[in-house]
Amino acid sequence: MKLTDFLRDRLPAFLISAAAWILALIFLFAFHVPAEAVVIVSVIVLLGAAAAELWAFLRKRGYYDKLSSSLEQLDKKYLLSEMLEEPEFLDGRILHSAICEADKSMCEHIAEYRRESADFREYIELWVHEIKLPVAGLQLMCHNDGAQRYAEQLRRIDEYIENVLYYARSGSAEKDYIIKPVSLKRAFADIAVRNRCELQERGISLHTADLGAEVMTDGKWLEFMLGQLMSNSIKYGASEITVSAEELPDRTVLRFRDNGIGIPAGDLPYIFDKTFTGENGRTHTKSTGMGLYIVKKLCDRLGHSAEVSSVQGEFTEIALTFGKNELYKVE
């Protein structure tokens, strides 16, 4: 708060006082009060008024300066009311209680939404858990009755269910993953076995190289991500999938490469965006544009990174980078 701003703000009050003073002067002169007395009274009143204004200015400046500097420093602006003490002057008190009340009401509002979204997520987890029982039952029935024809459809149902589960997980604030050493080889073999029938039916061959490394991640989440990548490779015409890992001093890079139809250069920057389907999604097969988006979000939450490179008609490669944070190794 600048003094000039304060004075400009008080200008109407000064003008009113000045008008009253001029009126008073007229009366003083009309009653023939000696000029010296008029000067002395004028000086006293002026000094008194100036002192009063200065006091008012300093008092407000203390509060408002703290308010604006707090607002500037705060990363979460809605916490402002927590940072301020109640001022002594009236308009400050009114403002303060207004801020506090508005803040409280917003917090309640947010808490309500947060509760709702947590409830919803909880229900999704529960639902996924429930729906998996009949799916598991059907899968065993297929096997027991030798009805392999249905098994593939069941696998697809299971994949879509997992998508919902991980979408719910990717957006939640809860920490529901465990970071521990995970064998890339094991994770990839699990995904490969799960997709074996479809891979063999389409004559897709798998090649792996240097998957001996272990990375710090959540095993289940990693398997989901690899499953998504594999499902994309199968969808987009790959006949060969090559998975390799490269260990660097500070990170491990997992490259998931296929020789499918590739991604047009114009679509590349957007493929991790939500519901982005791009040219391939329109021309080839129905795509929801959610798979890679979820993969990216999971990567972000786990502190990994995902990058894509592709040449249309030649290959698509997704590289997942896992950090080697020494902190994690303390067990």
Next chain:
Amino acid sequence: MKILIIEDDAALRGELDVLLRNAGYETESVTDFAGAAEQMKHSSADLILLDINLPNVNGETLLQDYRRQSSTPIIMLTSRTAELDEVLSMSYGADDFITKPYNPTILLLRISAVLKRSARSGAAQSYREAEVSTVRGSLTRGSSEQILTKNEMIIFQLLLDRIGEIVTRDELMTALWDNDEFVNDNALSVNISRLRGKLAELGYPDAIETRKKQGYVLR
């Protein structure tokens, strides 16, 4: 070999029962879950399949209590895909952890792997007069030795574990893929004929019999 099934979903329990019986196991099921702990204690099962989410009781708690008194192998089954459950279960002493829906072939493979692990702790396996060494990847009969490749060993192991029974191509393929050997149909046939050749060298030319449209049997 007897397997105790502790699973509260009736349909799933029934199908598991059929699956395991078809695979040549005896089965026993728990239907009263309040008395599950007692039944586990008194069962003569060689392996227990234990669901985590049970009415009135948690599978992990059952596992923890059971481990205090017995070392019978336990495989945990769950439909919750969470690393935490797996880490907990393994730390409580589970031998394996499988999430539903499971590939039935893999389930059977895991069961036989766990059973094998608990049955022979280091004891050498043999086939007729030949000695099987998984460490060296070899078959030895008297003075003649045949070195098997990793694929051949996986195939031979599976056939040997279920000697006299039909092992389907699907099962062989799943076992290979589960061991990072992503072979195709042709490669499997080639591996089998090579294995046959090596067995013939040892004097067992008729060891692996082909059952049309069913699979293979090791005699």
